[in-house]
Amino acid sequence: MIEEGQGIWRFKHPTIGDAFAALLLEDPELMGIYLQSAPVEKLVYQVTCGDVGLEHAVIVPKTHFAAIQQRISGPLTAPNSKDRMFSWRDTRMRFLARRCDRDFLREYLARCPEVLDGVSEPGLALDADPIVELALRLFELRLLPEVNGTAFLEAVTQYAVDGEDGYAIRDSEIRSMFRRPEWTQFVDRLRGNLVPSLPHVRREWERNHSSGEDPEQHMEGFMGILDSLEREFPGDPAVVREVSFQRNAVKEWISEHYPEPEESGPPPRLLAHSPEASNPYQDRSVFDDVDA
Numbered sequence: 001m002i003e004e005g006q007g008i009w010r011f012k013h014p015t016i017g018d019a020f021a022a023l024l025l026e027d028p029e030l031m032g033i034y035l036q037s038a039p040v041e042k043l044v045y046q047v048t049c050g051d052v053g054l055e056h057a058v059i060v061p062k063t064h065f066a067a068i069q070q071r072i073s074g075p076l077t078a079p080n081s082k083d084r085m086f087s088w089r090d091t092r093m094r095f096l097a098r099r100c101d102r103d104f105l106r107e108y109l110a111r112c113p114e115v116l117d118g119v120s121e122p123g124l125a126l127d128a129d130p131i132v133e134l135a136l137r138l139f140e141l142r143l144l145p146e147v148n149g150t151a152f153l154e155a156v157t158q159y160a161v162d163g164e165d166g167y168a169i170r171d172s173e174i175r176s177m178f179r180r181p182e183w184t185q186f187v188d189r190l191r192g193n194l195v196p197s198l199p200h201v202r203r204e205w206e207r208n209h210s211s212g213e214d215p216e217q218h219m220e221g222f223m224g225i226l227d228s229l230e231r232e233f234p235g236d237p238a239v240v241r242e243v244s245f246q247r248n249a250v251k252e253w254i255s256e257h258y259p260e261p262e263e264s265g266p267p268p269r270l271l272a273h274s275p276e277a278s279n280p281y282q283d284r285s286v287f288d289d290v291d292a
Helices: 018-026 028-037 062-073 086-100 100-111 114-119 132-139 146-161 174-178 178-207 222-232 237-257
Strands: 004-005 006-010 047-049 058-060
Touching: 006 047, 028 058, 028 062, 028 100, 047 062, 047 100, 058 062, 062 100, 086 132, 100 114, 100 132, 114 132, 114 146, 132 146, 132 174, 146 178, 222 237
Parallel strands: 047 058
Antiparallel strands: 004 006
16 A cells, blocks of 8 residues: 655555564564564565654564565565555665664674665655655764765755755755865855846756646746755845745746636537638738837
């Protein structure tokens, strides 16, 4: 079953009963059988590796961490892995970010260091990318190597400065990853590079609009950038003025690109074989050919 939350499609799995969870904890052999036999795409929604405070979850003890590491490290081969709504990569990243304690993550990174390469290269739509969640979680637990943290910040900073994704400007958790000089430099780049190029950035967003896509929803990302700049530079009249101009330009573009409402009622009847209907000069005024 699938549910939509915070703009992200997620699989929703029923939790196993608390009585069964307690039984698993009491019987290590049964726990081992369950961890090896349960479908991994369901397992990641039913267990936590260590106690991370989630209710109705099977808390896997450290003695069974290796079994979970093995299950989630390989490719997903279950039938629904072909479902385009399901991304095993994203599901695995969310599992690591939300359902694993520090000990498990430390062991997992030692076993699968390539995960850190993904953390260094977050994709666009940062607010929906589980890589961002994992980066923030590793940073919080002091497990994010400096080289990967630096690469992550460089990527999200460049997205913002280029006007592609402004999430790094407004998200307080990403902001906490910056050292003070780094944040100051970031703000200077926003003021010196992004603000002057806002007209170009807006036109790029407009050009990327697809036919049939809701124009207002399409421009939400750019409008979010404008809102973030307005909050970041409230006392800068040049920024406030430019943001206001671009916001009005977006509203005008949106109104121009909304589809025309469909007319209700039957279409007008045409008179068959009417001399007037076949006359190409019917709708012309007698004044059309008179020079002004």
